[in-house]
Amino acid sequence: MAQALVEDSGHDTLGQSVGWTSPDYFNEQECLSSMERVFDVCATCRLCLSQCNTFPSLFDLIDESEDSELGSVPKSRYLDLADQCHLCDQCHVGHCPYSAPHPQQIDFPATMLRAKAIKFAKGSIGHASAAGRHHPFSHLAGVPVVAALANTVVGSSAARKLIERSTGIDAQAWLPKLAKQTFLAQERALILAHPTQAPVVADHSLVPRQVAIYAGCYINLHEPEIGQDLIQVLQHNDIECVIANLEGCCGQAKLTKGDISGFAAVARANIPSLLALAESGYAIVSPSPSCARIFTHKLPALFPADTDIQRVKDAFWAPTEYLVALHGEGALRIDFVNTLGKVNYHEPFLGGAHLGIARHTETLLGLVPDTKVNVVKGSPGFGSHWGNQREDYPVAIKLGQRVFRQMAEPADYLTTDCQLTGRQIAWGIEILDLVQTSDKKPELAHPLTLLRMAYGL
Structure with a gap:
C-alpha cells in the first residue's frame, strides 16, 4: 500500500452531514446556511487568501458590504463563489487550522462542491465551469x-x-499541442486488458515489482513522451510494466463543474479494470497527480463502503513515491551518468498535498549526483483548466506571480509532477518576462524525464 495514502487517509474532501445521494444535499437554503457558517470562520482567519480566487472574492464581498460584515452580504451571492474553486483541496489539507479535529470541522472544498452541485442541478453553471x-x-x-x-x-x-x-478560452492562455499519436496507441503492446493470473511478487519485499500505468488524458493526448519516460525508468530498474486498459477518463472535469452523478459514473467505469490489476498484485502508478487523487480520495470519499473502490485506492502510488520505496528496499538503480544541476521544483497543487508527492520527488532527484532541488510551494494561479477562460485568465496570472517569480530564479531545469501546471508556470514566466539570465533559459522537464536523462536512457 502506498504510504502517503495511509498517512492522509483521514482527509475526506466530501465530509458533509448530508450525503450527496440524499435529496437534502441539493436543498439550497441548507447549503447557504452551511456556507454562511464556513464563511464566517474564514472571514476572521483569512489564512488562505493566496490559495485561489475564491478567498479574495469572498473577502471582497465582505469588505465592500454595507458594514464590512458577512451578515451584510446577500446570500444570493454565495453560490457564484463556487465558480472560482477548482477543488484543489489545498486550503483544507494543507492550511486550514479549523478543519477536523478542530470543533469547527471546516471543510471548504466540500462546501464548494455542494454549491457547485446545486448550481449544476439548476442549470446555472458558468462558462468557465x-x-x-x-x-x-x-x-x-x-x-x-x-x-x-x-x-x-x-x-x-x-x-x-x-x-x-x-x-470562452482566453486568446492569450496557453494550450497544449495535440499528440500525433496517443500514448495508448504508441504503447499498445503493453496494454493488459484482462489480468487473470497473479504475477510473482518478491517474497522479501513490500513494494510490488509489477507496475500498471494509468496514463490519464493529458499524458495520453498531449505529452505521451512522459509516459514513455516512466516506462524506460521502470524497465531500467527491472520492473515489469503494463498499461491499464481503461474505459475512459477519470471524470475530474465533471466533478469540477458539480456533476457529481456524472463524475461517479465515469470514474466508476474504470474500477473493474483497475481492480483486476490491483488483485493481480500490480502497483498502479499514474504520472498525473490530479488523475491519481480521483481514485485515492475523491471517488473513495463518495463511496466509502465500496470495497472495490477502496482496494483500488490502496494500490495507487505516485511515480516518485514508488521509486523512492524501491530505493528504501535497495532495489533502485542509482547508476546515474548525467547530473542535473539546479532544479526549481514546484509542489503540485492538484493532488500534491493529498499524495505527499513533494518529499518523494525531492528525495528522488536528490539521489542524482551534483543536483540541487529548490522546492517552490504556493498557488500557480491556474487549476487544471481553470484560469484559461477570459474572465479568469488575468486573475490566474496575478495569483500565480509569486510562484512564477520563484520558479524563474536561475536554474538548469524547471519541473513539477503535474506537467500541465508546469507548462502554465513556464507560460507565466514567459509572458511576464521573468527569466533572469538572458544567456540561458531554464528548460521545463517532468521529474520522470529528468530521471530518464540522468540515467542516460
Missing part, C-alpha cells in the same frame, strides 16, 4: 494530419480570437 477539456480539440489527438492542422490553427492569433468567442 462548463469547460471540461485541456484543449478545445482534444478529441482530434492521435490522428497525425488532423492533429498537426489543429496545432497550426491554435498557434494562429486570428484563430485564437475566434476560439475565444466560441469557447
